[in-house]
Amino acid sequence: MTGKKFILLICILIPLNGCATSDKVTLQSQANPIYYQSDNKEKSILSIKSALHNDEKNLDLYILLGKEYMRHNNFTEAIDSFNIVLNQDSKSFEAYNYRGEAQYLLGNFEQAFYDFDASLSINPFYSDAYYNRAKYYDGVNNSKLALGDLDSAIKYSDKNFLAYQMRGRIKQRYK
Secondary structure (H helix, E strand, C coil), X not given: CCHHHHHHHHHHHHHHHHHHHCCCCCCXXXXXXXXXXXXXXXXXXXXXXXXXXXXXXXXXXXXXHHHHHHHCCCHHHHHHHHHHHHHHCCCCHHHHHHHHHHHHHCCCHHHHHHHHHHHHHHCCCCHHHHHHHHHHHHHCCCHHHHHHHHHHHHHHCCCCHHHHHHHHHHHHHCC
């Protein structure tokens, strides 16, 4: 056995030996996934807040924070983050769109519709806002307008797979 192979073998066996014989090592699959999810949530939000502490005028960080709040179903705080952006930049089509998503998920459908419209009035090529407004139209049983917005969403981003999926479901419903 050459020296390199011996060192490689030792590097593999020592960690395996420690894990195989230790009853104090908790495998990640045995750990409570809720704890990790909560821990990651706190870490991600805290890291964004820390970055904001160093750069309070960075509106992209507020959008990132709002998206992170949404990812963890904290829609009210997400809306607050997007409001900060919109108070500083009334032309932020992304902030309107994301705030609309949060409003929609809270059941504030009229406010969501207003935000999607505002986003599209600023950027009429924004695929995500068309998709989100289509969800609103579908929710109020206006399939014709929903399909029109889904066609626009796909036209402006052929990678908007959610729009393809929703368009297919609506068309299937009325076959």
